[in-house]
Amino acid sequence: MSESPQKSGVGRLFRRGPWEIAATLFIAAGVLMLLQPFALVLYTYSFITTLIGVVMFVIVSKFPE
């Protein structure tokens, strides 16, 4: 995504960019946890991690750019 000019104050907290990256990281982590062969416990919590990422993604897509 392109760099939009920085907004000041409260607007900055709810900018989409960083939140979207966080959501992406959650989804990526969830998928890796689902597919990894190392620990059952990671597999167990993979779904909830992905779900958090997806919900986050849906919410932050409403934030201003």
Place this chain on the structure above:
Amino acid sequence: MNARSSTAHSVVEPSLTSRRVASVLVIVYAFVTLIPLFWIFATGFKTPPDSISYPPKVIFEPSLEGYCNLFTTRTRQTSEYIAQLGPPEGICDEVTRRREMVIAGTSNYAPRFINSVIIAFGSTFLSVFLGVMAAYGFSRFKVPLKDDLLFFILSTRMMPPIAVAIPIYLMYRELGLSDTKLGMILLYTAVNVSLAVWLLKGFIDEIPREYEEAAMIDGYTRLQAFRKVVLPQATTGIAATAIFCLIFAWNEYAFAVLLTSGDAQTAPPFIPTIIGEGGMDWPAVGAGTTLFLIPIFIFTILLRKHLLRGITFGAVRK
């Protein structure tokens, strides 16, 4: 294609040797990649013993037995019985009798193939029809939640087919749509419409709005402008989209194998079930596969300029 012209930018033009090496490597890859296709095509013209001989026969006497077996069902008879029959009618009769069998009837391949045609064309027509309208709507008007709707439309195509098949199976059972062509057409339309909307939106976005505006100033209504200005301009895009939808519906297997068993079964779930005496009848499979793939070859050649667009949902245009 020739973005880098050879005169002005000679600096970045690859050298002759590197071009030669590249062409050799690419052609070798192309030949290797064609071996499986060639093999299945050749197998269609082998006799069953030739098809399972060791070492594999590259040179063989061509036979139509595979194609005959593909379209017929046969029963084994004693040689006395066959001897007292009249002269064989046609080549298939002759080939079959040589194996001490007689043709008992027609196989299910032809009806399955026709099902494939009906379902593929039906769903393509519907999805392009719906797709072109929705694409125009998204391209030209301010629609609330546009991005969310577009993403929602795309995400439906990404769903795992088996996951969708569970509730669809139950729903179709309730509605009496199980194993009907209508049911399959609706289902494939739902899958294809997402691709159609995205692709067509890309094509319609490229048609300048000024054309319609000029038409509307000349007294056309919005709908007339859509029909008489936008649609003719979008013909190529519509054709390319239609071919993509056709290919998907033609190739689809997961829904077909889970939701159909007879009346509406398409060719992909049928071809793997072609068996002869003592295992798969590979020449018949080869013949069935060849006939099934020929339309795809033609479509691929027609589509080659738009392939990139199709596989990236219209995002990459060149």
Place this chain on the structure above:
Amino acid sequence: MSKLNEIADRAAGATPPSLAGAVRGLSDKSIAWIFIAPTIILLLAINIFPLIWTIYLSLTNYRANRPNAELKFVGTEHYEKILTNPDIWAAMQSTAHFVVWTIVLQTVIGFTLAWLVDRKFRGHGFWTTVILLPMMLSPAVVGNFWKFLYQPQIGLFNYIISFFTGAEPSSFEMLGSVQLAPWAIVIVDTWMWTPYVMLICLAGLRSIPDYIYEAAEVDRASNWRQFWSITIPMCLPFIMLAVLFRGIENFKMFDMVNLLTGGGPGSTTEVASITLKREAFEKWRTGFSSAFAIILFVTVFGLANIYVKALNKVKSR
């Protein structure tokens, strides 16, 4: 997502969308809805309604082969069972093996091919079309005829391998052996989908403007240097796009694997979709399999979000 819009709008020209004066008959707003509504309604009926139904079923003990049995709510029990079940975890690892190796092989071979085709030798357009053929075919039909090529005694694949290595053609079974079967499906998928990666990489290579290379030439950067500091970074968004899409597609792979191995031998190639099919349509544990379907769906939906982000990134090029 609104990036997409902006680009679309920019492409379509900066004219205001509603030309109130010129419109007669239906208003633009109603036309927009009349045009979009049928698609949305169809998708709601065939995708969203079933999805909600699946979520509901995943919380019950429903079995499709016993529709009249008493329906019991079991809460999130199915989810807990699936996410602690080592067998299903193993299916996920089979899926991972398939996804990771197909992506690695297809990216390496696909990018190399794209780079070679971009040398623009004579006839490169024709050969590109030839190479693209496999990806247009039906995965089910492809799976079926590769099964023939993989036959231990009579198959062409075994013959070619033995021709080059000297091993007995009947000494190994690509589909019947626990060690080889996971690789057999990787090979077929790579054969089929490398062209896909190639095509997208080619678009990436062609999107690099010449002046960047010219500037590098002026700076006397070596070819090697140019490749790693210009070609690869500039292509990366395209490679990401291809990798994500292949990842999603192979994560839910069903047709080709079902025909090649059906999940066997044992459950060595039982990828997620095959497990799901077995649970849903062979054991008829509808509630349980619905929960599994939701888990797969959420994963794919998450990846699809990232994919669309990648799409927009490429689109703005």
